[in-house]
Amino acid sequence: MTTSDTQPTSDTQSSPDRQASLDQAPTSDNQSIPSASRREKSLLTTVLSLVVVLAISTLVGITLGPAPVPLPDTVRYLAAAITGGTIDAADASGYSIIWQVRTPRVLLAAVVGAGLSVVGVAIQATVRNALADPFILGVSSGASVGASAVVSFGLFAGLGVYALSTAALLGALGASALVYLAARGKSGLTPLRLVLTGVALAYGFQSLMSAIVFFAPFSDSARTVLFWLMGSLGSATWSGLPLAAATVVLATGLLLWNSRSLDVLALGDETAAGLGMDATAVRKRLFLLTAIVTGCLVAVSGAVGFVGLVIPHLVRLLVGANHRRVLTIAPLIGAIFLVWVDLASRTLFAPRELPLGVITALIGVPVFIILLRRRGYLFGGR
Amino acid sequence: MSITLDDLSVHLAGAELVRDLNIETAEGEVLGLVGPNGSGKSTALRCVYRALRPSRGAVLLDGADISTLATRESARHIAAVPQESSNDLDFTVAEIVELGRFPHHRGNQPLTIEERAVCEEAMHRADVVHLADRGVLSLSGGERQRVLLARAFAQQPRVLVLDEPTNHLDIHHQIQLLRQLRTDSTTGLIAMHDLNLAAATCDRLAVLANGMVLHIGTPTEVLTPELINEAFGVAPSIVRHPRTGIPQLHYDI
Numbered sequence: 190m191t192t193s194d195t196q197p198t199s200d201t202q203s204s205p206d207r208q209a210s211l212d213q214a215p216t217s218d219n220q221s222i223p224s225a226s227r228r229e230k231s232l233l234t235t236v237l238s239l240v241v242v243l244a245i246s247t248l249v250g251i252t253l254g255p256a257p258v259p260l261p262d263t264v265r266y267l268a269a270a271i272t273g274g275t276i277d278a279a280d281a282s283g284y285s286i287i288w289q290v291r292t293p294r295v296l297l298a299a300v301v302g303a304g305l306s307v308v309g310v311a312i313q314a315t316v317r318n319a320l321a322d323p324f325i326l327g328v329s330s331g332a333s334v335g336a337s338a339v340v341s342f343g344l345f346a347g348l349g350v351y352a353l354s355t356a357a358l359l360g361a362l363g364a365s366a367l368v369y370l371a372a373r374g375k376s377g378l379t380p381l382r383l384v385l386t387g388v389a390l391a392y393g394f395q396s397l398m399s400a401i402v403f404f405a406p407f408s409d410s411a412r413t414v415l416f417w418l419m420g421s422l423g424s425a426t427w428s429g430l431p432l433a434a435a436t437v438v439l440a441t442g443l444l445l446w447n448s449r450s451l452d453v454l455a456l457g458d459e460t461a462a463g464l465g466m467d468a469t470a471v472r473k474r475l476f477l478l479t480a481i482v483t484g485c486l487v488a489v490s491g492a493v494g495f496v497g498l499v500i501p502h503l504v505r506l507l508v509g510a511n512h513r514r515v516l517t518i519a520p521l522i523g524a525i526f527l528v529w530v531d532l533a534s535r536t537l538f539a540p541r542e543l544p545l546g547v548i549t550a551l552i553g554v555p556v557f558i559i560l561l562r563r564r565g566y567l568f569g570g571r
Numbered sequence: 572m573s574i575t576l577d578d579l580s581v582h583l584a585g586a587e588l589v590r591d592l593n594i595e596t597a598e599g600e601v602l603g604l605v606g607p608n609g610s611g612k613s614t615a616l617r618c619v620y621r622a623l624r625p626s627r628g629a630v631l632l633d634g635a636d637i638s639t640l641a642t643r644e645s646a647r648h649i650a651a652v653p654q655e656s657s658n659d660l661d662f663t664v665a666e667i668v669e670l671g672r673f674p675h676h677r678g679n680q681p682l683t684i685e686e687r688a689v690c691e692e693a694m695h696r697a698d699v700v701h702l703a704d705r706g707v708l709s710l711s712g713g714e715r716q717r718v719l720l721a722r723a724f725a726q727q728p729r730v731l732v733l734d735e736p737t738n739h740l741d742i743h744h745q746i747q748l749l750r751q752l753r754t755d756s757t758t759g760l761i762a763m764h765d766l767n768l769a770a771a772t773c774d775r776l777a778v779l780a781n782g783m784v785l786h787i788g789t790p791t792e793v794l795t796p797e798l799i800n801e802a803f804g805v806a807p808s809i810v811r812h813p814r815t816g817i818p819q820l821h822y823d824i
Contacts, residue, residue, distance in 0.1 A: 241720045317659060453673055455660045459653035460719075462622035464726070465674035466644025509706075510660035513679055 205431020232514055235507075237519040243299065246528045250295040251287060252401045255539035258283050258443060267292070270388075294425040294445030295528055297433065301422070302527025303520035306436035306504070308482050309497030310519050311444055314512065315475040316380040322498035324481040326387035326476070329418070329492035332392035332484065334359040336416045337398045341405030346497045353417070354429070354488040361487050364394055365480030369473075370558075377458075378476070419544030420493030422520055422531050429489050440478055441520055448512040454509070495549040496523055499557050516569040526553075572648055572729035574599050574619060574760055578628035583615050589612040589782040591628070601752050601759035606779030607803050612762035613654060615732055615779070619760060620651035620732050632730070646674035650728035652719045654735050654762075661706040664718050665760040668694055671725025692726035696751060698744065712739035720748065730758045737768060767819050770794055771812070778802050794818040 252263045262280070268286040269276045276284050308323040316325070324330070335356035338344040345352035346500065372378060372386040402411045444451070450471050453461050458468040486493075500523045508514040527545070530552065532542045579592040589611035596602045604612040609643040617623040618689060619630050621642055629636045637645045650671070658667075669691050672682055682690070694700045697720040702710065707718060716739045731752070737745040749772040752759045763769040769776060770790035780802045786793050799820065802805050806819040 304750070319659060427639050448679050449673055449676065451671070452662070452666070452670055455658055455662075456670070457655070457657050458654075458665075459617070459620075460651075460656050462617075462734070463620040463646065463649075463651030463653060463723075464670065465621075465641075465643035466643055505660070509666075510662045511666050 207451065232508070232517065236517060236521065238523065239518065243525050243528070244520055246525050247299060249296050250298070250528045250532045251291045253536060254286070254291055255535065256286055258287055262274040289427070293427045293430050294422050294531065297422050297425040297430055297489060297560055298527045298531040299524035300430070300434045300437050301486050301493060302496055302500075302523040302530075303487045304433070304440070304482055304523075304526070305493060305527075306500035306519040306523025307437065307441050307444060307516060308479050308486075310501045310512065311440075311451070311475055312479050312497070312514055313501055314454050315472050315479065316383055316384045317455065318380065319502070320498070321384065322494070323486075324478060324492055324494070324497070325384060325391075326480070326512075327368045327390045327394060328361045328480060328483045329494075330391040330398065331367075331486055332400065332487040332492065333414065333418050334363040334364070334394050334396045335360025336417055337401045337405075337410070340413045341401050341410040342418070353424075357491075358484045358488040360394075361484035362480060364390065365476070365484070369476060369480075370545075379458075379470045380472075383472075383476070401483055416544055417491045417540040419546035420491040420549075421534075421542065421544055423535075423542060425489070433485055433489050434481055437520070440482045441516065443478065445516050448516055451475075451516075452510075455512075458549040490545070491529070492546070493549060494546040495553045496527060499553045500526065500556065503560065572759060573600075574632050574730050575631040575648075576615060576618070576628070576635070577631055579615065579618060579625050579630065580627040581611075581618065581623060582626040583614075583623075586783060589779075592779075592784055594777050594787065596758055596760065597678055597774075599756050599758055600774045601761065601772060604762045604775055604779055605759070605764070605766060605769055605775035605802075606785070608780040610802075611782040612779055614653070614782075616732050616760065617653075619730075620649055620653070621645060622653070629656075641656065643674045646726065648728060649730045649732060650723040650726035651732040652716075652723050652734065652736055654656060656719060658707065661708045662723075664699055664705050664707060664710070665690070665694070665703040665705065667707055667718050668699075668721045671722040671727075674678050674726065676693070685773055687729045689723075689727060690725045693721045696723035696724050698747065712742060713741055716740055717744060717748075730760065731755075733759065733761045735762055735764065737763065737765065763819050766794065766799070770817050770819065771815070790819055796821065 227508065229563040248263070251267070252258060252260050258370050264284060266280070266284045268274060269284070270288045270292075305323055311321055312325065313319065313321045315321075335358070336353055339352045339356040345356050368383070368387050368390050369389065374381045376380060384471050398414070402414055405411070410439050450466060454468055454471055500519055504519045504522055506517055530545055530548045533548050534545050537543060574596050576592045576594040580590050581588045592611070592615055594602065594615075604615065606612055614623065618625050621637065622636070629638065631637070632640070632645065632648060635681065637649075639791040656803050667683060671690065671693065671811050675686070687762060689698070695705060697717040699714065699717050702714060702718070707715060712720065716736070716790050720736065736748060739747065745768065747767060752761070753772055761773065775788060776790055776793045778793055785802050786798055794809060796806060796809060805822060809818050809820055811817070812819050
């Protein structure tokens with residue numbers, strides 16, 4: 190099709206300036222290209238500044254804590270650990286606090302924050318629902334069934350410290366599989382069915398968990414399960430980090446590579462079909478991806494609420510709805526957010542720790558509502 | 572490219588929505604589907620843009636069954652503006668139009684300079700250039716409809732499937748759109764309610780009732796008082812347009 194095809198053959202209805210604007214079409218093409226590259230440049234600037242903020246946040250998170258370690262010492266320990274240098278025997282306990290306890294914990298906070306944000310974006314696109322978060326499909330309640338079985342009855346005792354993570358992961362994946370099977374219908378996997386099935390089964394899993402805790406032989410099981418459910422990074426170790434990090438990086442890469450499919454999915458199944466995309470097939474793959482990533486994250490950190498719901502909205506407020514931009518920014522902001530939340534959780538009432546979920550909600554809810562009211566943010570119409 | 576509905580039937584939830592539809596379009600022809608509510612217009616169109624799989628029969632693109640093509644492949648030739656389209660995310664108009672390039676890509680490679688020009692031209696054709704940086708959720712119904720048309724144009728289709736494309740459009744934009752369809756070399760398959768605009772736009776009209784083709788022919792052949800009465804149960808007076816000679820319907824209430 191050429192431009193000349195598009196021009197009306199009779200001019201009776203076209204005003205002269207409309208005609209003129211059609212004639213100018215080829216020249217104005219050049220103007221849009223710099224505007225697109227300017228947008229790219231500003232995205233790059235945002236990414237770079239967020240990376241710097243994340244690096245600083247990580248360093249602050251590692252330096253601060255109940256046991257005070259001065260910043261120069263922290264830097265020296267980190268440098269020694271990374272470059273394989275040596276430190277004095279007198280510094281051994283400080284070194285161990287910094288490198289064995291705080292560093293993996295802060296890094297895990299960043300990984301979990303990034304992962305939950307990315308998965309939040311994916312799940313909101315999958316079920317086309319602004320209220321969706323990574324736990325809406327029964328993942329967290331499924332994981333809590335597994336976790337409570339471990340805490341109450343010593344399930345998987347043979348796995349030692351990994352018993353809780355393993356049971357939580359299995360519970361999460363099992364719950365996702367059940368939700369998937371129950372939601373699947375003749376007309377494919379529709380968003381509303383997924384959400385309704387997920388919410389309904391979540392109630393079922395919660396009551397199962399309550400029953401397990403109720404019949405538990407140890408009286409403090411309920412407390413342990415509750416604390417675990419609200420999210421904690423207290424059990425972070427170097428050995429648990431690589432799997433979670435790899436899962437999150439891989440998932441973010443996959444989603445970024447398919448970001449245009451997420452855009453198309455948001456336009457509805459009819460439009461997706463017209464653009465050559467099988468929405469149900471994409472939704473199935475997204476569901477599988479979210480279930481696996483969320484399961485892994487829940488296994489290492491419990492169910493940290495709110496991050497996966499709010500960070501996606503926050504990022505859309507900043508960079509618009511385009512999923513490539515959202516998925517580029519969301520993991521960075523999520524990581525920064527959770528590093529600070531974790532810092533607050535272990536320092537505010539030290540030596541006691543607050544569950545992460547308490548702080549994410551305390552900080553996140555007011556900030557989110559202020560943002561939502563201040564800007565003309567539209568999700569689901571006016 | 573030509574589109575053929577070959578003995579097309581669709582059963583859905585126990586109902587037969589369309590039955591043995593046989594409609595052939597010639598290359599570059601604009602064919603209108605008219606008929607009362609529930610007559611199967613949208614169902615037939617949904618099979619063409621592959622939102623629905625026919626229960627029997629097939630949709631042929633230049634003689635080849637489209638179900639043998641990858642969905643992405645057929646979307647490179649057939650673009651659609653469905654009737655119901657919902658979107659909760661506040662994409663900009665330019666972003667929505669760029670999604671028209673989706674079937675031409677794998678992954679998220681950036682658009683080429685040529686493709687950006689295609690999108691720009693599509694926005695000109697649908698008269699939405701001035702809205703390019705606006706969020707779609709803040710647009711009026713008519714503006715949004717034009718954005719969807721621009722997205723379909725950006726797909727560079729050989730066949731354009733439009734379900735009630737003039738819904739929400741003011742008369743200026745209705746006529747601008749329909750005139751474009753007439754002058755384009757693209758084959759058009761359009762469901763319309765306004766019989767007068769359909770008569771002025773389409774080379775041929777297919778009248779559907781109860782999921783079957785009642786009659787198919789040029790507007791002059793199809794738009795007779797008897798046939799309109801049979802399909803819609805109303806008795807219009809039919810006059811000739813003073814300049815074009817195309818039949819136009821007048822109703823008395």
